[in-house]
Amino acid sequence: MSHDALAAANLIGLDWGSTSLRAFLIGPDGQVIATRDAARGASVLHDGEQYAGTLHEIAGDWLQARGDLPVLACGMVGSKHGWLEVPYADCPGGAAELATRLSQVPGQHVRIVPGMLCTADNGVPDVMRGEETQIVGALHVHPDLAAQSCIILPGTHSKWAAVQDAQVRGFATHMTGELFAVLRQHSVLGRLMPQQASVQDDAAFRQGIEAARADGTLSLNHQLFAVRTLGLTGKLAESSLADYLSGLLIGHELCAGLTWRASKGLDRAPLALIGEPSLCRRYAQALEQYGQRAHQLSNTAPTGLWQLARSAGLLNPAQS
Amino acid sequence: MSHDALAAANLIGLDWGSTSLRAFLIGPDGQVIATRDAARGASVLHDGEQYAGTLHEIAGDWLQARGDLPVLACGMVGSKHGWLEVPYADCPGGAAELATRLSQVPGQHVRIVPGMLCTADNGVPDVMRGEETQIVGALHVHPDLAAQSCIILPGTHSKWAAVQDAQVRGFATHMTGELFAVLRQHSVLGRLMPQQASVQDDAAFRQGIEAARADGTLSLNHQLFAVRTLGLTGKLAESSLADYLSGLLIGHELCAGLTWRASKGLDRAPLALIGEPSLCRRYAQALEQYGQRAHQLSNTAPTGLWQLARSAGLLNPAQS
Numbered sequence: 001m002s003h004d005a006l007a008a009a010n011l012i013g014l015d016w017g018s019t020s021l022r023a024f025l026i027g028p029d030g031q032v033i034a035t036r037d038a039a040r041g042a043s044v045l046h047d048g049e050q051y052a053g054t055l056h057e058i059a060g061d062w063l064q065a066r067g068d069l070p071v072l073a074c075g076m077v078g079s080k081h082g083w084l085e086v087p088y089a090d091c092p093g094g095a096a097e098l099a100t101r102l103s104q105v106p107g108q109h110v111r112i113v114p115g116m117l118c119t120a121d122n123g124v125p126d127v128m129r130g131e132e133t134q135i136v137g138a139l140h141v142h143p144d145l146a147a148q149s150c151i152i153l154p155g156t157h158s159k160w161a162a163v164q165d166a167q168v169r170g171f172a173t174h175m176t177g178e179l180f181a182v183l184r185q186h187s188v189l190g191r192l193m194p195q196q197a198s199v200q201d202d203a204a205f206r207q208g209i210e211a212a213r214a215d216g217t218l219s220l221n222h223q224l225f226a227v228r229t230l231g232l233t234g235k236l237a238e239s240s241l242a243d244y245l246s247g248l249l250i251g252h253e254l255c256a257g258l259t260w261r262a263s264k265g266l267d268r269a270p271l272a273l274i275g276e277p278s279l280c281r282r283y284a285q286a287l288e289q290y291g292q293r294a295h296q297l298s299n300t301a302p303t304g305l306w307q308l309a310r311s312a313g314l315l316n317p318a319q320s
Numbered sequence: 321m322s323h324d325a326l327a328a329a330n331l332i333g334l335d336w337g338s339t340s341l342r343a344f345l346i347g348p349d350g351q352v353i354a355t356r357d358a359a360r361g362a363s364v365l366h367d368g369e370q371y372a373g374t375l376h377e378i379a380g381d382w383l384q385a386r387g388d389l390p391v392l393a394c395g396m397v398g399s400k401h402g403w404l405e406v407p408y409a410d411c412p413g414g415a416a417e418l419a420t421r422l423s424q425v426p427g428q429h430v431r432i433v434p435g436m437l438c439t440a441d442n443g444v445p446d447v448m449r450g451e452e453t454q455i456v457g458a459l460h461v462h463p464d465l466a467a468q469s470c471i472i473l474p475g476t477h478s479k480w481a482a483v484q485d486a487q488v489r490g491f492a493t494h495m496t497g498e499l500f501a502v503l504r505q506h507s508v509l510g511r512l513m514p515q516q517a518s519v520q521d522d523a524a525f526r527q528g529i530e531a532a533r534a535d536g537t538l539s540l541n542h543q544l545f546a547v548r549t550l551g552l553t554g555k556l557a558e559s560s561l562a563d564y565l566s567g568l569l570i571g572h573e574l575c576a577g578l579t580w581r582a583s584k585g586l587d588r589a590p591l592a593l594i595g596e597p598s599l600c601r602r603y604a605q606a607l608e609q610y611g612q613r614a615h616q617l618s619n620t621a622p623t624g625l626w627q628l629a630r631s632a633g634l635l636n637p638a639q640s
Contacts, residue, residue, distance in 0.1 A: 080552075117553070122534065125549040157508075157545065173545040175507070182506045187498055188477075214442065219576030220540045221569065225477065225493040229445040232400075233437070249541065256539030 013305035016077035030306040042076040051083040070314040074113040075130035091118035094167035099311035137304030148269040150261045162264040174253040192231040204240035208247020333625035336397035350626040362396040371403040390634040394433040395450035411438035414487035419631035457624030468589040470581045482584040494573040512551040524560035528567020
């Protein structure tokens with residue numbers, strides 16, 4: 001990296017989740033100057049010393065050259081078992097509310113974005129950490145989503161967020177990714193599946209989506225058993241069963257998510273997908289089976305971090 | 321055991337599932353004279369020698385004293401990875417159809433009941449092994465269920481069976497028990513739960529049932545995450561989370577199962593529960609929240625085995 005690039009930076013952003021850490025050197029217009037990755041998520045770090053050491057490993061040279069740069073982190077780093085527990089921000093809320101609630105790690109030059117907590121109409125709470133920052137970034141990069149939109153963040157715990165007037169009005173988690181992993185690795189459904197990941201079978205994926213869509217009673221608990229019986233009876237090749245399972249789970253998420261979106265009065269608002277590109281492509285493909293089109297956005301976490309840092313007045317005014 | 325009791329027997333019945341083997345010495349009216357258990361299910365037995373050895377361990381003295389007794393087994397012992405793969409019987413079918421399709425293990429004095437395979441309206445197959453025999457037993461012990469009934473067999477893979485004119489007309493599996501186990505042991509939902517099983521919290525169980533019942537969109541995938549958030553936010557004690565999870569899963573099974581039962585035209589037919597008594601009590605309690613009463617039957621596998629042996633002409637005519 002050139003000295004000029006480092007000199008131009010005005011923020012170090014950290015997207016610090018359960019399993020990984022991504023560090024971004026961010027410039028005066030929110031543009032990403034450099035990105036670094038490490039498999040050092042909150043699930044393997046146990047005390048402040050380990051967090052500080054990990055930060056030094058991934059960005060020690062940036063910090064040494066530019067000790068004046070603010071550092072802002074989002075994700076599970078702010079959870080109970082993270083570096084510092086940062087209380088959840090309330091929902092509805094947006095960039096302004098999040099920016100006023102950044103917490104500084106004691107004795108460190110690092111601030112952490114709060115997660116967000118919402119309470120559904122039935123009184124059940126839901127939580128996110130990290131996704132709130134990606135949403136802030138998305139609304140900055142795509143201002144057309146700010147008035148009204150439904151943002152889907154697929155993953156281990158997929159989030160569906162209802163946005164109005166640049167605020168998150170509510171959200172709902174679906175355990176799709178984790179269900180796929182535990183059912184594949186630990187249930188009878190994984191037994192017939194080949195150990196090695198094989199070529200993706202899009203037809204089997206679409207078949208799973210369609211089975212979920214066609215099921216009036218939405219009985220996931222029952223439909224899952226078909227992953228076994230279709231394999232047992234030779235109706236689906238063993239190498240296609242994982243794709244069928246993935247389709248069933250994502251299909252059930254979409255059925256429930258689209259109903260939820262309508263209940264929020266957003267059935268005509270644009271849909272956007274944020275996340276790992278190949279997973280977002282699968283979701284977009286599945287949404288097409290429901291007659292829905294979705295914008296696929298690239299990683300919006302660095303923009304969100306930059307936007308929150310700016311709102312909080314952390315950036316050098318001359319540069320921002 | 322007295323010599324008289326052994327002399328009176330006319331069948332050795334084996335309920336041989338994935339995880340356990342139960343052996344019954346059965347008398348001339350189908351009554352159970354003696355029961356023995358062993359944790360030697362099909363999942364730990366790998367060849368015919370091991371099956372034969374296990375049978376000898378559990379019932380060698382019975383076989384030696386009464387070499388004339390027929391031996392009839394049901395359950396996973398007849399699966400692909402069992403002692404002998406016995407092809408599934410078709411559905412609809414009842415005792416008569418099953419009895420004509422018993423298979424004898426080559427070189428052994430043992431016959432195995434076929435499982436049953438049905439195909440749902442959407443073309444997806446479903447299977448059972450062992451439950452068909454329990455249903456045959458139930459219809460024999462409670463003839464009032466034979467005309468029309470819906471029989472629920474809760475467990476790792478719960479089965480709902482539609483019965484008409486003493487035949488199983490269709491059935492559906494729900495993975496409730498296995499989902500509970502894998503989510504508790506391998507997912508984020510188990511993390512807050514105490515390792516040790518504690519006193520059962522019936523209120524949390526009912527709360528889970530009610531959450532499933534009240535959820536119009538039946539989104540299990542979403543609702544599961546509440547097991548984490550209710551714990552995280554202190555709205556449910558950590559020791560109550562497993563009961564809440566159990567209630568959610570059983571509630572989703574009941575929602576889907578009762579809808580399925582209605583689709584079979586059986587919404588006014590009697591409901592019966594067969595299985596482990598404490599689990600059946602939980603299901604009965606949950607069904608009450610849905611305004612439904614269910615008969616709770618004791619283990620009907622030995623009666624079913626005896627009934628099938630009799631239909632197949634295996635029993636000594638003088639005794640049966």
